[in-house]
Amino acid sequence: MGAAKGAAVDLGRISAVVLDTDGVITDTARVHAAAWKQVFDPFLSERREEPFDIGRDYPRHVDGKSREDGVADFLRSRGIPADPETVAALAARKDACFLAEIDAHGVTPFASTVAFVGELRRRGVRVAAVSASRNCARVLRAAGVGGLFDVRVDGVEAARLGLPGKPDPALFLRAAELLGAAPERTAVVEDSLAGVLAGRRGGFGLVVGLDRNDLREELRAAGADVVVGDLAELRLDGRDGGSLAAGL
Incomplete structure (x- = not known):
């Protein structure tokens, strides 16, 4: 699928990316x-x-x-x-x-997400996996993608620190903190309405809504800056040039 018009991540102003797990990284x-x-x-x-x-x-x-x-x-x-x-x-x-x-x-990761994360890492962008679930580590291991992420913030970490769940942005803010990036220089990728709302409330530099459930307009209303049906539609601009689509 080609890149959607305007669906770009400007790596000149975005230095870290936080991805939800279920529905974004894994088909769970x-x-x-x-x-x-x-x-x-x-x-x-x-x-x-x-x-x-x-x-x-x-x-x-x-x-x-x-x-x-x-x-x-x-x-x-x-x-x-x-x-x-x-x-x-x-x-x-x-x-x-x-x-x-x-x-x-078992657990299947989305191939386009794996490619997207791999390209981000190649360009020096730090990446986190976030989930409200206490089973996040188990899911990522089962999918064979646990090693792709610099940081994981999940339900175990939330319970340890007393962090509220989405739509509160606390999980995403914690991930950005661990990645060493300010929220305004961090992108959030989410497929849930609660997660998109959390990204907007947290003041993140880019909130990407991933529409896997025919909720495009609701994701936009919740605060997504851009909505795509698959991460292969996103274009990466900046750093060493080129686009994600060209690297797939």
Whole structure:
């Protein structure tokens, strides 16, 4: 796919890039969504509620958030009390479903993202992987891409430091800090609405929305500077010249 008009990363002003993990680096957003449905549907059926809708409920209430925040936000969207015991039980069940799936079928990275990160590193740009999940390291290892990133900030780090989850920008700000880059010189690449909103709230120099779920206009409304369907559409300008597309 050719580069979209205007879809460029100016490496003259961007010195670091922070990428979300599930749905951007690895093809695991769909696994998360299926695990949520597996957990929520029996719970909702007992209450005579409509089933969990992956196309509607996942991106708007769960995607990009910690398990506990995702459960609480989704339950509130249905008018169901989000008491701590219920939230913890559903979150634990979802984690078990997700891990069983990746153990059984493995994890696939997006080839275009691997190429994008490789080109960034070749040009001397430092790169971080960020996730609200405490399983981030396991997912990256399973995909064989853990060594591509200079920094990883995930749910384990968030719990250790008491960092709030997206749409708060704390995870991204921590990644930029560890990369040694100011937010205004850092780009964020996200596929979730909560993540794009976090990038905008954090004052990052460029927020790229990756539209894998037909949410282009919503990603723009959340604050994405540019929206692409695949990272192969992005052009890298500056440093040693050329473009990412030319290097693929």
